Amino acid sequence: MMQLVIPGQVIASSSIEGGGESKDENSFLRGHGTYVERVESEERLIASVCGTVQRMNKLITVIPFCESRYAGNVGDLVVGRVTSVATSQWTISLVSQQRDARLPLSGVHLPGGAQRVRTAQDQRDMRLFLQEGDLICAEVHKVQPSDGSLSLHTRSFRYSKLENGSLVQVPPSLIPRRKNHYMSMINNTLDVLWGTNGNIWIQRKLKELGGEEANNLADLQEQLRQEHASTPVLPDERQSIARLRNAIESLRLVHSMVTPEFAEEIYNRSVTFGLSPSQILLPQNVVSLTEICRQ
């Protein structure tokens, strides 16, 4: 049974005997969305956000309804936009109206695969690499313990500047964490990046790189990316990108979890129904298409 709480509502209380740790069966562990307050000889667990209560043994958490905030974890794949170029770092906007993340110059892969100390020349050339307004995908490298701000890095051939594709934005809480956030979809015709910060990037499939050229993988990937960026997207590729984009958008409209499985299912259903990509977002179609994604 789902229990809805509002801020300030007491979820559980346990007595404290003699100031020591409570041993009775009512004791609890404080989870997210709650705070503890001592009233006389009682310890109360009170909700601090509006949401549903989840109990896991003694741990009590409140899952908020409409959490728009994104708190990063180390290792998350994120898709963000460069907002400014500062001395030896870029600032990246991950979620609008929230603290920007930083991408230090030491966190990017220099062209040519050089492993060396960044020089003043590198600092001057930062704009050649990433400019304001560029879209990138990166990994969360560190969460600053003092204020929760994020440092990113792109030191892998998978992380790069994003061009020639489509961006969809959904609330970060709708994206579940999974093993792989970088996947090929729709019969391996599209590459999709599920950024945990709610930004989803769709582009056409890039060629797979074999194992034999593994020593200069990064350079090959860079070449491939530039080739992709300079070739125009064909009309039917555009159609399928738009269809997937609208499938994801329709999931957002019904507050459903945005997973690759659901998105692909809606994509296929819209093809079966004979809908054009733009027709997916008509209200009656959203309702019928997203039927399978509901609990």
Place this chain on the structure above:
Amino acid sequence: MGSSIRRTDLLALSNLRDDGRKPEEIRRMRIQMGPITSTAESVGGSALVEMGLTIVLATVKGPMACVRRSDELPDRAIMDVSIKATPFAPSGDRRVTNPNSDRRLIEISHMLKRALEATVLLHLYPKSRIEVSVVILADDGGRLCASINAASMALVDSGIPMKDLLCSCSAGYAGGTTDTTLVDLNRREESPNGGQPAVYLPCAMLPQRGTIVLSQCESRLPDFDTLERVLDAAMDGCRAVFDILQAAIQEHASKILSIRSGNGGIDTPFSQ
């Protein structure tokens, strides 16, 4: 001949106020949660609160980085509160005011800030800033109370942790003619030149723990008992407001749940 008895006299005879309310009755409240968060780009929280004819819209952004490094606090977030009034919202006795420099708006924004700082769990977001902006769309008295309620609902909508659901209501004392305390005063009742002797006391409280976080009284009171009486009436008003806010949250939550489970229709505006 019928004109010899005025409407106001009739209301006074039947112990009702100018707008037909009983003394301890609050105005009709309507609440809309998340009116401007339907697009993915503008994440954050918002709420539209109507108290009678007073309409207030609040939006919440953040927690985000401070504009100036010197504003940052090492152990908690700062609240950045601004209250603006639209030109078409009548603001009482004075006609046209500049929304950026109106002293009374700045004053109530400071009071709103104090009340919110006592409510939001600021220590969870050190070195950050939470921005609350309130726009008064129509003003029929009690704009501080409406602003506090709207800001509180917008914070709930954005999912920022709070100690309690902040509720606000005003109370007044019509000392000249009767002994009855009035709850949730409208503009006519709170303005001194409207004929009423105004004892006007806006109050904000955390209803589930019963603590007052704001109360303000600028009028002269005859004795302590009067203050106690008016404050009690205001707290009762706050509790009535709390019930309405709670019901609005329940309704909002059940709507989201029903859309998620497929029983409700979608009312999101479409881009096409």
